[in-house]
Amino acid sequence: MTARQTPLYETHVKYGGKIVEFGGWLLPVRYTGILDEHKAVREKAGLFDVSHMGEVLVTGPDALVFLQKLVTNDVSRLADTQVQYTPMCYPDGGTVDDLLIYKRNHDEYLLVINAANIEKDWRWLTENSAGFDVELTNLSDETAELALQGPLAEAILRNLTDTPVEQLGYYWFIPEARVAGKTVMLSRTGYTGEDGFEIYCCPEEAAYLWEAVMEAGRPYGLMPAGLGCRDTLRFEAALPLYGHELSAAVTPIEAGIDKFVSLDKGEFNGRATLAEQKAHGPKRKIAGFVLTGRGIPRADYPVISEGRRIGTVTTGSYAPTLDKNIGLALVEAGYAQPGQQFDVEIRGKNVPAQVIAKPFYRRKGE
Template sequence: MVRQTPLYEAHGRYGGKFVEFGGWLLPVQYAGILEEHRAVRQKAGLFDVSHMGEVRLTGPAALALVQRLVTNDASRLQAGQVQYSPMCYPEGGVVDDVLIYKQADEDYLLVVNAANTGKDWDWIRENAAGLEVTLQDLSAETAQLALQGPAAPTILSGLTTAPLGELPYYHFISRTEVAGKNVLLSRTGYTGEDGFEIYCATQDAVFLWDSLMSAGEVYGLQPAGLGCRDTLRFEACMPLYGHELSAGISPIEAGLGRYVKTDKGNFHGRKILADQKQNGTRRTLVGFEMLGRGIARAEYPILYGEKRIGTVTTGSYAPSLDKNLGLGLVDSEFAPLGQHFDISIRGKSVPAQVIPKPFYKRKGN
């Protein structure tokens, strides 16, 4: 059964065109992917990300459970900080990549990917067995709006008294108000731009969406769909589960070794990931630019001569750079910058070259 977010009817009012994603019916675009992409880069865009899952862990063993589950070191978090981390299987593949919100010493919120919510919940429950910890799946009662772009602070400041100027990147305020509604307000983002996430009760989502759109109209705010969310995160080389990360791709292979703290104590996958960090991996995620005509799409073969050396994980036209770019897992010997290889596009070999990641980085970041 395909699910709808609390904002489904609002998206229709704003001209949203729907697709199924992760079991949810979500807007892929409104005015158009390119227009929405440029709005986020230059002004601001508003996303409905209410399909994401939220799991709360409380109790004396909450931190111990988080540490067992994730590869990053959550013991470094202060209350009000957010941390990104892969969550791995014992074999080193990725269950999901999550955001960890530390609300208090015995109170953590994990934000998980929509398509993985059920699987993640089962995995967390399995690992919580025997620990003094209480688990709550808050996904059904929580909506999330993401306001992204350089104008985001200005737009939001007109609707809240929260000290936005004092809220650093990857921090949050657990209880504040936006447009008179109680919310959790964070500053992370999945676009490569500055921006905020507003977690609210599902019944408040439409009011907050309309309030933000009204406040942002003079600043060029546009509703933004999944299409530009993907092109934006792709330009910033942020991984997408099922593409750059999966049960068959480790965080080390995906270039996320900085989020794997093998010295923090035991966690799932630690032995294998420590070996990969020390000795390298057979495959490596690279960024590449198409040198010939064509767009690389996910699952396209990467070739060196007639030998298959890898697979495209994501490929797209990059609007901010006016280039056709891609991400792909290749045999590590073909990963150095400047390396040439071919992308097989419908049976035709099109040349490409390895380039640095991320492709896009906002000014001042």
């Protein structure tokens, strides 16, 4: 299967992006360098192309009850123009995907899903829609998305719109805003651990908007940012990545995102398993750790205690903001408490590590 290009592919090439394949898409892993881009987002701002993400519109009288059955969070708590993060589970509690739900009104919701899961999620949503008065529309190919992230994101955006973006709350959106003269959907969301905005537009206008945002951001130190720093940023904030901290074999409770599982909203896929895990504690948990020896942990490295494998690294990296080599690992629950010690096997050598609290990084004021 040929890897796909986003509407910004030529723009990335023009800006010197190093292109790699990710989830079936050709995307920039970096421009100037991952560390530079990471620092820019933490201290100033970075601009990401996230047009590879999927979008599915759910409309109809049963839109709410349908979503309540499919996802673990309580969608009924959403006000119009509010955004909600939620896992979506299989009946056995394993995770289909984690996604954002944008509530437009009582019978219209937009789901933003992970790029590598678009086809799988679309099948799952359509199979589960039987018996509900809903209509599903896959808008993935008709939607481009830019993410402007960092502490100066609001100041940059104010130069491009008359919309009072300073009044837009975190995890709220404006269905129709004018940015650089174009009509877009604008949300105050992101995946970096920083403040920021996501701009949804039609693919034909993506390159124009990218250039407009870059131009407005130059005085503020805005940099184009690639997948490499997107991963180190989300990882420092301990935000899960599907296929690593979450999967069909890992439940939201095991992943430590219990607060997005609402057991009191009624029946939903996976509820019995998740209720059992919440009541008695899961047998495995995602733990954060720092290496106390030399080395960098990577996904799939074994986690060892007293000669026995007790788990697996799900994400590991050098953390630029902390200047430490840290990781997330799915381990036996008894080893997941801060202060616990174990080893990570790195190229045949056991390197000592200690469990530390998550998230590893919080932005100021959080």
